[in-house]
Amino acid sequence: MPSFRAPRGTYDILPEEQPYWVFALHKAAETSARFGYGRIDTPMFEATDLFERGVGDATDIVQKEMYTFEDHGGDSLTLRPEGTANVCRAYVEHGLHNQxxxxxxxxxxxxxxxxxxxxxxxxxxxxxxxxxIGDSSPQVDVEVIELGWSFIRSLNITGTQLRINSIGDPECRPAYLDALRDYYRNHIDEVCDDDRQRLERAPLRLLDCKKTRCQAIGNAAPRSTDFLCDACEEHWMSVITLLDGLKDTYPDLEYYADHRLVRGLDYYTxxxxxxxxxxxxxxxxxLGGGRYDxxxxxxxxxxxxxxxxxxxxxxxxAQVKEQHGYEPPGSGPDVVIVHLGEDAGRRASALAAGLRDDGLTVIVAxxxxxxxxxxxxxxxxxxxxxxxxxDREIESGEGSLRPLQGDGEQLGVPLSVEAIADAVRGS
RNA sequence: GUGGGCGUAGUGUAGCGGUUAACACGUCAGGUUGUGGCCCUGAAGAUCGAGGGUUCGAUCCCCUCCGCUCACCCCA
Incomplete structure (x- = not known):
């Protein structure tokens, strides 16, 4: 007999976990709003071609990680493997360049x-x-980075660092890639098998190989920032300068210009x-991102x-929990209605409805x-x-309201929504 | 796709080649006449991941599969 579980690599978020998620989602929305970012929702699946073109045919994501299926009309669709392509598609589709x-x-x-x-x-x-989307100035680069940093700080996560790099644009990158390939060809015997295989296909990837040997070689490899064209160079220097300007606000904003930082999606510039x-x-x-001009x-x-x-x-x-950045309030309902007998059961349901409508949190036992x-x-x-x-309370018309948190006295309260709500709120 | 670790009640653990597989927490029910937290008692709940093998006999030993997990690749 099949005993079902959540599919591999997926998980349930049970009620007791939800407060952490609500917290994080709330901070995301709040921080975004503070920077003037408006929410957009896009479909969870899109035309497969959007990702093949946008993310890049040669990337691992497209080559082996997409959930692609054909629908009943014969269209090839793919569950989104990232979010940027969707948003860009929406930008184009709805003519947002007119805003x-x-x-x-x-x-x-x-x-x-x-x-x-x-x-x-x-x-x-x-x-x-x-x-x-729609502004190429370095101010926007730094605005987005600041937003990300601010978001993480708002979650009370500390001890993070920012790594940053410039990988140039279509004008200057080809020369860099050539230099990189030349360099690695000269060290072909010193790098690992994986690296040898991806040298021609994705030379940038060799830079962030985690093997110690390869790292040593990567450290001495040509740096993309040494090959930037004038425009990219100017942009890069501006980003660094503007980033320094954030330090008054975020003294712990440590960033490292890491020449081996590359990203796995083709669209970055x-x-x-x-x-x-x-x-x-x-x-x-x-958190990771970049420019995609x-x-x-x-x-x-x-x-x-x-x-x-x-x-x-x-x-x-996971970080929030680990660092105790948020403790969910352990609050229960305002009132649990304890009832004995059928008459009382009816009164309990009716009163619960009234109290809830009045704004209290009520559970009927x-x-x-x-x-x-x-x-x-x-x-x-x-x-x-x-x-x-x-029965007693029904007869007398007064329910017994017993405080469960402190040592307060139990008291009689008329069985009306108003009286009960007042008594509960009044303490 | 590759490699390591692990699979015993809802959860966390114990156990031993041999009668009814244990403990804690949790759940439910009780602890006299309608009142919680602590305490006490009881109950339900596990074909010991699945299949095969070794053995007189396996939860325990061996193999296969499945699953979980960690790491690589890659990424958020």
């Missing part, structure tokens, strides 16, 4: 990639991302960055610049249980009050 530029947007939602799960990596994960815990190991990137054109729009980031809420929530059991239940719900209704 004041840049258009600032954020999103939160599920992302799907067929990968082997491990700590901090899932087949369905949740991202919070932002995109600023110029600025790329990541935020991760200081002693990072493994799947630790909390060619992407909009690639998917059928006018030449338009853009920049954004994605952050893994799953990883951030499970019917048919003994008084003691219902009181125990009230206690385990962590309720503020137990409202007891039995």
């Amino acid at each position: 004041p530029q840049p258009v600032r947007m954020y999103y939160t939602g599920a992302i799907f990639r067929y990968e082997r799960p491990q700590a901090g990596r899932f087949r369905q994960h949740t991202q919070f991302g932002v995109e600023a 110029r600025t790329v960055f990541e935020i991760e815990p200081e002693n990072a190991a493994g799947q630790s990137t909390l 060619g992407l909009i054109e690639l998917i059928g729009g006018q030449p338009t610049s853009g920049i954004g980031f994605g952050s893994g809420l799953d990883r951030l929530v 499970p019917a048919g249980r003994s008084m003691r059991a219902q009181m125990r239940y009230s206690n385990s719900m962590n309720a503020q009050y137990a409202l007891i209704i039995g």
